[in-house]
Amino acid sequence: MRIVVCVKHVPDVQSDRALDDTGHTVRGIDDVLNELDENAVEAAVGLVEEHGGEVVAVTMGPEDAEDGVRRALQMGADRGVHVTDDALAGADVVATARVLAAAVRTLQAEAPVDLVVTGMASLDGLTSMLPTALAGLLDLPQLTLASELTVTGGRVRVRREIGDAAEVLEAPLPALVSVTDQANEPRYPAFKEIRAARKKPVDTWALADLGIDAPTPTTAVLSAEPRPAREQGRIVTDSGDGGQQLADFLIATRLV
Template sequence: MRILVAVKHVPDIQSERSLGPDGRMVRDGGDGTLNELDENAVEAALTLVEEAEDGEVVVLTVGPDDAVDAVRRGLQMGADEAVHVVDDAIAGSDAVSTARVLAAAVRRLSEQQPVDLVLTGMAALDGLTSLVPTVLADLLELPALTLATEVMVDETAGTVTVRRELDHAVELLRAPLPAVVSVTDSANEPRYPGFKGIMAARKKAVTTWTLADLGIEPDQVGAAGARTAVVAAAERPAREDRVLVTDGGDAGVRLAAYLVENKLV
């Protein structure tokens, strides 16, 4: 079984973020990391391969030079291969353009060796659109099973089954392989790379592709190929309605009174 995991390099969500004059997120803070929700996808892939006692996990990312850190993190967790699509023309791509590049990379990897399953996180924490998994499945003409809290593969039957926990229902969805599946942060607890895994990852090469390698024209991605655009942006205004309470022993009572008075309970 060969599983491909699409991951993204995102800014640290705990740091202060802003949009530049071009309407794009400023990403030169040097504090980027593997998207936290993508760690669940990597963990799901590794678990499936371990349970099958056969197969490999390939991590794939699209982004600038420092985005390679995302796939290296995947290698440290235990992935077998890594692919990084990097090209200046990709800058400014929206969810659709990003999915277009990912789809081309998946096709090329499939030509080398069939891909049985494509996994992603439920969303990227810098944009939170949750669009890429579904668009990717559409471009690849594969079934899309999203927001999975559990992923089960039956290689004999050639199917993948996922469990989805909704507000008022639990769904079990099944689709033939290959398929695209996005997993939530409730799916598992991502493993922390140990020293052995970190050292082993250093010996694993990262394959680098450009748009030309994937047969994609520059005007199909980036700002030129985007279907969305930032029309205007402004800094979040400072809050002026704060109520600060100094606890003199009755803070709990005063807080309860405030909530009741403002009809918040």
């Protein structure tokens, strides 16, 4: 079984995140492998441990995005691919999907890809659109938001929770699956795995290696400004008119 797992290097959600003058996220400070992509890597590595095969971790991003691939290799992926090109700066989710689709096709030209696995979302943009866009571009059945994932007899089966209900979906391979943080508990690599990851290959590809031009973004940032500081709350002493004061506040702030 050959699995491609898509990963992303993102600003740590615990750090102070900021936008640059163009309205794009400032990267390179406290960046980490997207937490939900750790679940995707764990799912892919677990399947290969069960069935045999290869896990290829693929990312798109600037030079330091290779660190995200390296983390996936430490967790058990066998090989990494880092797509980087100055023309991709500021790419939106649709442009990113087009580039990742081209990378998957390039890998397919080497050997068949049985499964593409992603996290349910990246914690910088939180659009959750990439899995669907990527599946559409690759013409693959998509099984998204999986909390459980198994592969048997050339078919992939997932379970996903929807409110108080659950769905069980199946599709023939090849397919694309996105997983939630309920799918597994990502492993923490030991020192031995961290050292071994240094010897695993990471290919660096530009757009020319994929045979495509820079995709045109479908969105644009018109303006951006820092979120205003949170104002201190106001305590209202109820002297019999607390309800009226609350109503006046809601009207004044246009909350009703």
